[in-house]
Amino acid sequence: MKSEILTIVGYVIGMMVTPVVGGWASTWFGGSAVFVMVDLLFGLALLVALVRLPFRFLAARRAKASAATPVS
Incomplete structure (x- = not known):
């Protein structure tokens, strides 16, 4: 959970x-399309991580509850 x-x-x-590095690089190198793609990839990765977080939390909670249940 902590690593997520x-x-x-x-x-x-x-x-x-x-965006800061992209603005700096566009003045030096003249191309910002790569940095737009990198920004979009960071945004997509953040959305995937945010969607995945509740599922990981529920799976950890379910595993903890099943470990606490005594087996007869």
């Missing part, structure tokens, strides 16, 4: 840094 949250934080930081 850190992954989401990494995606958010990537989404914040990419």
Whole structure:
């Protein structure tokens, strides 16, 4: 669970840094299409991680509940 949250934080930081680096690189190199694609990929990865997070939480909770149930 902790690693998923850190992954989401990494995606958010990537989404914040990419436009800044893209603006800087477009003045130096003249091309910003690559950085638009990188920004879109960070956005897509963030959405996938946010959708996946509740399912991982429920699976961990279900596994914890089944481990706590005594077997007769």
